[in-house]
Amino acid sequence: GSGDFWIPGPACGNLCGGTHVFNPNASSTYVPWDKDFFLSYINGASVNGTFANDTVD
Known part of the structure; x- marks a missing residue:
């Protein structure tokens, strides 16, 4: 598996x-790094963005 x-x-x-798509403003547990x-x-192919933590149920 992967983290x-x-x-x-x-x-x-x-x-x-x-x-x-993910909306960080709609999450109460989103924490950007x-x-x-x-x-x-x-x-x-490539991907870019910002690291963050969130809780997924």
């Missing part, structure tokens, strides 16, 4: 279909 759980946020926009990340994969 990482990727969830697209509002900035993903149309690339993510514009629906079912104030640290950004960027990852690139061997197939040329």
Whole structure:
């Protein structure tokens, strides 16, 4: 298993279909780390965002 759980946020926009994105303002347990990340994969895809913690039920 993995401790990482990727969830697209509002900035993903149309690339993510514009629906079912995470809204940190709607979470009472969201805690941003104030640290950004960027990852690139061997197939040329990439992902970037801000590290954070949240509780998922």
